[in-house]
Amino acid sequence: MWWRSTPLEVQDRMGLLFFISIFWGVFASFNAVFAFPQERPVLARERASGMYSLSSYFMARMAGDLPMELALPAAFTLIVYLMAGLNPAPAAFALTLLVILSYVLVAEGLGLAIGALMMDAKRASTLATVIMLAYLLTGGFYVHNVPIFMIWAKYSSFTYYCYRLLIAVQYSGHLAQLLPLDSTHGEAGTWTCVGALVAMFFAYRLLAYFALRRVRT
Incomplete structure (x- = not known):
């Protein structure tokens, strides 16, 4: 059975899943962070003229960017999933794809929010770099036991929730049989991860929207 992988094989696959998580988080957020700063003059002028709300x-x-934002990660997931020999069940592939696409949208939302708040491409990209590095360190692969004073970074990290969901999809609750107890104890459950990503999806976009309301000529 799939879940009877050896601990070494599990670690290899977990490394791949974490790489996927951090790669698409960085890619999507950095693509989005430049969107609003580059369009500030046009947005300010057309808002002042009352052309549209x-x-x-x-x-x-949001709707116009959606196809291009999702096409590349979907193709990437299909190719890597087959090449890496991940869980062959069709349902596992479908859920993995759904998690990654949802994660890309959340990461894009963070980039949009940072760009809208800063309205300066250089400062926005610097802040995005710092945030994504923090998410990299607290995402659950390199460090399992995050110090109490840094716990907020772990639970505000969408990389952490995506990574936990990808593991859950691959091993369907059998991970505790394959890894030491301290690697899985106290981690967020599946539905907690889903709820967190959904909340972040809306929160980041609302933050971006209200930040854009400050834009004036």
């Missing part, structure tokens, strides 16, 4: 612009921007 901010909500119309924002929703059109």
Whole structure:
């Protein structure tokens, strides 16, 4: 059975899953962080002229970017999943794809929020770098026992929740039989991870929207 992988094989696959998590988090957030700073002059001018409401612009921007934002990670997931020999069950592949695409949208939301708050591409990219490095360190692969004073970084990290979901999809609750107890004890459950990603999806976009309301000519 799939879940009877050796501990070494499990560690290899967990490394791959974490790489996927951090790669697409960085890729999506950095692509999005430049969106609003680059369009600031156009947005300010057209808002001042009353051509359309901010909500119309924002929703059109989100919908227009969606196909291109999801096409590349979908193709990447299909190729890597087959090449790496991950869980062959069709349901496992479908759930893995769903988790990664959802994660990309959350990471994009963070980039949009940072860009809208800063409205300066250089400062926004610097802040995004710092945040993603913090998420890299607290994402659950390199460090399992995060110090109490840094626990907020772990539980605010969408990389952590994505990584936990990818593991859950691959091993369907059997991970505790394959890894030491201290590697799995006290970690967020599946539905907690789902709820956190959904909340972050909306929270980041709301933050970006309200930040854009400050833009003036």
